[in-house]
Amino acid sequence: MLAALFRLVLPFCLAGATLLAVAVSPQAQTFQTAAGQAVLMDVETGAILFDLNGDKPVAPASLAKLMTAEIVFRDLASGRLKLEDEFITSENAWRRGGAPAGGSAMFLVPNSRVKISDLLQGLIIASGNDAAISLAEGLAGSEEAFARVMNERARELGLTKSSFRNATGWNDPEQRVTMRDMVRLADHIIRTYPEPYKLFSQREMLWNRVKQQNRNPLLTMDMGADGLKTGFLEEPGYSLVGSAVQNGQRLVVAMSGLKTARDRQIEAKKLIDWGFRSFEVKTLIDKGVEVGEAQVFGGERSGVALLTKSEVRLPLPRGAIERMSARIVYRGPVAAPIVAGTEVGKLEVMRGGTKVLEVPLVTGATVERGTLQQRAWDSAFELGRSLLRNGFRSKPPKSEPAP
Numbered sequence: 465m466l467a468a469l470f471r472l473v474l475p476f477c478l479a480g481a482t483l484l485a486v487a488v489s490p491q492a493q494t495f496q497t498a499a500g501q502a503v504l505m506d507v508e509t510g511a512i513l514f515d516l517n518g519d520k521p522v523a524p525a526s527l528a529k530l531m532t533a534e535i536v537f538r539d540l541a542s543g544r545l546k547l548e549d550e551f552i553t554s555e556n557a558w559r560r561g562g563a564p565a566g567g568s569a570m571f572l573v574p575n576s577r578v579k580i581s582d583l584l585q586g587l588i589i590a591s592g593n594d595a596a597i598s599l600a601e602g603l604a605g606s607e608e609a610f611a612r613v614m615n616e617r618a619r620e621l622g623l624t625k626s627s628f629r630n631a632t633g634w635n636d637p638e639q640r641v642t643m644r645d646m647v648r649l650a651d652h653i654i655r656t657y658p659e660p661y662k663l664f665s666q667r668e669m670l671w672n673r674v675k676q677q678n679r680n681p682l683l684t685m686d687m688g689a690d691g692l693k694t695g696f697l698e699e700p701g702y703s704l705v706g707s708a709v710q711n712g713q714r715l716v717v718a719m720s721g722l723k724t725a726r727d728r729q730i731e732a733k734k735l736i737d738w739g740f741r742s743f744e745v746k747t748l749i750d751k752g753v754e755v756g757e758a759q760v761f762g763g764e765r766s767g768v769a770l771l772t773k774s775e776v777r778l779p780l781p782r783g784a785i786e787r788m789s790a791r792i793v794y795r796g797p798v799a800a801p802i803v804a805g806t807e808v809g810k811l812e813v814m815r816g817g818t819k820v821l822e823v824p825l826v827t828g829a830t831v832e833r834g835t836l837q838q839r840a841w842d843s844a845f846e847l848g849r850s851l852l853r854n855g856f857r858s859k860p861p862k863s864e865p866a867p
Contacts (some may be wrong), residue, residue, distance in 0.1 A: 470546070473863050490849060495738050497731050500701070500721020503643040504739050507651055507707075507714040511820045512644075513739050513779055519625060521640035521722050525695030526568070526591050527703055528633035528641070532651055533616050536580065536599055536655040539615070547581040551602030554592070561593030561632060568679075569594045571672045572815075582671065584660070589669040591677040593632040599606070600631035607631055621652055632812070637695050646718035650692050654707060664691030664707075677746045681705045681729040687736065694728070695720075702728040708736050713737045743779035748813070751775045756792045758808055760831050763800030769828030770809060776823050778813060789814045792825065802831040 474623040491652050493512055501522060504514040514516070539545040558574040559565065570586030571579060572594045586595030600610035607630055614628035626641040633639075654661055667684075668677050682689035688708040697701040703720035749755065752776050757767040770792060794809025802808075806827045813821040 470836060471867060474850065481574075495735065497719070497735060498727055499731050502717070502731075502735060503642045503647050504735050504747065505647040505651065505716045506739070506743070507654065507716055508745060509779060509821055510651070510778050511779050512818070513715070513743055514735060515818070515819060517542060517752045517849055519623060521642055521643050522700045522703075523635055523639060523697050524626075524628075524641040524646075525635075525697040525700060526632050526718075527646060527693055527695040527705055527718075528628060528631070528639065529591065529644070530608075530653065530693050530705060531588055531618065531628055532596050532599060532631045532659075533584070534621075534649065534653055534657075535603065535610075535613060535617055536584060536587075538604065540580070540660065542656065545580055545603075547584075549580050549581065549582065550577040551580070551844055552597050553598050553636045554601055556598035557594050557601060557798065561595075561597040565593065566591050568668075570676070571674050572598060573672065586671060587668070588663045588693070589666055589678045591679050593634070593771035594627050596631040596633075615801040618641040621649065624648060625802075633695060634700065636693040643718040643720060646656075646788065647716045650705050650716045650827075653692070654716070661691060664693070665689075680704070680706065680763050681725070682708065682732060682736075683747035684732055684753050687733060689736075692716075696725070702733050704728050705734050706736065708740075711739050713740065713745060714863070739779075742781055744782050745777050745779050747775050747777050749776035755790075755811060758792075758794050758827070759797035760786040760802065762833060763802065764833070764835075765831060768798065768802060768831050770825040770830045772811065773807060773824040773826045776811065776821070786806055792802065794825070797826075798834045800831050804828065804830045 465862060497516060498548050499516065501517040501520050502514060503512060503518040505512055508734060536545065540547065553572040553574055553576050557576045558572055562572050563571045568591040570590045570592035571700065578598065583595045583599050586592035597607055600607040602608035604613055611629050613729065618626050623645040628647040629636040629639040630765060665683060666678060668675060679694045681691050688710045689706055691707045693707045700720045702722040705718045707714060707716045714735055717732055722731060749772055751772055753772050754769045755772060756770045758770050760766055760768050770844055788810055790813045792809055792811055804827055807824050808827055809825040811823045811825055812819050
């Protein structure tokens with residue numbers, strides 16, 4: 465069966481109309497940043513508010529530690545790990561990630577036993593490379609084996625354009641992430657692990673008689689920031705994934721390619737402030753509204769209504785009008801029998817050529833299997849359409865004279 469795709473224009477605050485038009489002021493559409501790559505996302509809706517080279521692969525630096533943290537959070541949530549469990553600090557973790565290495569560290573001592581709770585603080589607050597390696601070795605036996613776990617988890621989370629080679633973010637030519645994947649990862653962490661996520665807002669930590677401040681500059685800027693992580697390598701420059709909440713709205717930013725730490729701080733704050741100032745979340749379509757119909761194969765009827773599974777909410781430029789469109793995508797025809805409420809497709813809301821939102825669609829009624837005659841007719845129809853389609857595809861190209 466082929467993926468069926470219908471384009472429609474959806475109504476703003478009116479079900480069943482064919483146009484979504486909301487005003488857009490020029491200033492709400494434009495934002496300039498010194499970052500090489502930047503993505504801003506509204507967490508409630510998943511809508512992308514700003515995208516500059518968001519799919520360009522770059523070295524993650526310490527942003528890779530977000531994936532390390534996610535795997536630890538997952539194992540804690542599943543019960544595989546407990547915060548009181550201890551890992552032994554290997555000489556490798558101390559030498560490559562601790563004080564002798566000269567990078568960011570929580571200053572672990574070789575052969576010491578350290579609780580998971582302390583290692584997480586070292587990973588998130590101090591950005592300790594020794595903490596990252598200790599967690600990787602404790603969970604997977606080696607950092608190389610842990611990197612395989614990172615990549616498996618990345619695929620599960622839909623981070624299709626990112627690839628990990630170590631737990632720390634140290635430079636590796638095959639270790640790359642995109643800023644779009646980083647906002648997705650941050651969104652997942654915030655939604656899935658609300659309690660462990662609070663570590664990202666902790667301002668400081670004390671370990672081995674050394675007090676360290678959280679490296680996230682947004683936490684001190686009175687803007688509702690509560691996470692996540694900074695990074696730096698010579699190649700990508702300064703990077704950051706951050707999140708802030710104002711008036712119940714949460715935004716997540718990911719950016720890379722800044723020249724200085726000061727630039728990173730200024731540009732991240734500017735982009736988040738712009739997002740809060742320029743957009744407000746509005747309901748475009750209510751839950752349970754019929755937006756189209758899916759073709760049915762072998763059923764008592766030839767089609768079934770498609771309803772929105774949830775409200776269609778989208779951040780829209782304040783006090784403006786913007787023309788948008790949406791399309792229904794499903795794999796069909798859908799085979800009968802079909803139970804009402806079955807998720808069979810999705811509604812993709814488009815701003816120009818960019819998909820900004822995706823909402824599940826469910827069937828609005830139960831469709832029983834049709835009679836033998838109805839099923840035979842549907843089979844014949846599908847066969848004829850398939851032959852017609854394949855015939856067009858196999859048509860030889862026109863011959864042209866040689867140059």
